[in-house]
Amino acid sequence: MNIVVLDAYVNNPGDLSWEPLKQFGTVTLYDRTSADKVATRAADADIAVTNKVAWDAAALDACPNLKLIALTSTGFNVVDLEAARKRGVTVCNVPAYSTPDVAQMTFALLLELCLHVGDHSHDVLAGTWVRSVDFSYWSHPLIEIAGKTIGIVGMGSIGQAVACIANAFGLEVLFNNRSAKPACENEHCKQVDFDTLLADSDIVTLHAPATPETNGLIDTRAIEKMKDGAMLLNTARGTLVDERAVADALLSGKLGGFGADVVAVEPMRADNPLLEAKDKNLVITPHIAWATHEARARLLDTVFANIRAFIEKHPQNVVS
The missing domain is CATH 3.40.50.720 (NAD(P)-binding Rossmann-like Domain)
Structure with missing residues (x-):
């Protein structure tokens, strides 16, 4: 051959x-x-x-x-x-092949949005803590995830791995899937319709494939249905997200944060609208969840x- x-x-x-x-x-x-x-x-x-x-x-x-x-x-x-x-x-x-790794990245993004570990470490290494008059300080609001609700869109192998980790963190889990998955339901994990997931979740995480049906799944109308200040994660495919709508929602404060390992066009283009919101609670990595x-x-x-x-x-x- x-x-x-x-x-x-x-x-x-x-x-x-x-x-x-x-x-x-x-x-x-x-x-x-x-x-x-x-x-x-x-x-x-x-x-x-x-x-x-x-x-x-x-x-x-x-x-x-x-x-x-x-x-x-x-x-x-x-x-x-x-x-x-x-x-x-x-x-x-x-x-x-990358199920545990994508689930791991999902929570790496979430924890960065909630605790800003990278920013705080950068401050410390730059000498800010050395100069501090207090024993402790924080430059961003710190958020506890235990007791909150995470909505998982797509309950395949990665979605199920995310649900397992979410429960270990003390999160309640809602999930939406195109077919019924009763085996995935338990006391802390429930299948719901898409609109209910958007309305009731503090965190929405995307794990659905890129198809014509999922193209632009999270658009302006979907974001309007989400809680004010909710966070959005995307470690699936960039096309699931209307990036203009997400950028606008970050800039207005409707979204409390966005973490992504993917964008619609990769490598990321200089005119990607998400870059307009870089000073908001935004974390983007260059499609590396799969690459351990x-x-x-x-x-x-x-x-x-x-x-x-x-x-x-x-x-x-x-x-x-």
């Missing part, structure tokens, strides 16, 4: 190994591949290993030998699945297993 890895760096900047791929054939690694180079680099490939490279009909047509797109991601919206199906190209993804060493190791192990299963004619994790 002729195997081409088109954007190797983002998954493995050098702390993991691509060596297991070599058991399946000839391997060519590219750190990054722009759209205009896909046709050249993957023209003779049997297998393309890729994360964010877009595969539309034109890209697929430029690679007539292609048999498998092995995604190094859970999301598969970068592939035109219908076009792949028509051309006999199998598409495999990597589900659930442990999660990336699981990711590559599953990619290698997906390729092996495909070659052995029992493909797994097929999304096409």
